[in-house]
Amino acid sequence: IKLPYYKDCGTPGRGSGEDVKAAWKRCANDYNCATQCVKAYYERYKHKCDGTGQGPCQVMARLHNGGPSGCQKSATVGYWNAIHRCCGCS
Numbered sequence: 001i002k003l004p005y006y007k008d009c010g011t012p013g014r015g016s017g018e019d020v021k022a023a024w025k026r027c028a029n030d031y032n033c034a035t036q037c038v039k040a041y042y043e044r045y046k047h048k049c050d051g052t053g054q055g056p057c058q059v060m061a062r063l064h065n066g067g068p069s070g071c072q073k074s075a076t077v078g079y080w081n082a083i084h085r086c087c088g089c090s
Contacts, residue, residue: 001024001027001028001034001037001038003020003021003024005037005041006020006027006028006037007020007024008044008045008068009036009037009038009040009041009044010037010040010044011023012027012033012036012040013026013030013033013036014027038060038064041063041064042059042060042063042064045068045070046059046060048063048068048069048071048072049062049063049071052071052072054071055089055090057083057084057087057089057090058080058084058089058090059071061080061083061084062076062077062079065079065080066079
């Protein structure tokens with residue numbers, strides 16, 4: 001998780017007044033926090049994939065890889081294909 005992604009997902013685990021970079025580094029190294037961030041990012045941007053015919057796993061993978069418009073970017077297809085082969089989700 002990069003810093004802009006962490007900010008977009010709502011900075012989970014960040015303490016009141018805590019430096020965002022310190023919170024980001026801690027969250028990125030904590031499985032539960034990082035998972036929470038990825039899920040929040042998905043919830044925030046999944047509406048941008050409405051009407052694409054992509055299933056939730058594909059939407060999550062392509063948003064995660066390509067940012068808020070990842071579902072529309074051809075550059076995310078290779079990443080999605082790798083996830084699909086690995087995990088079998090759709």
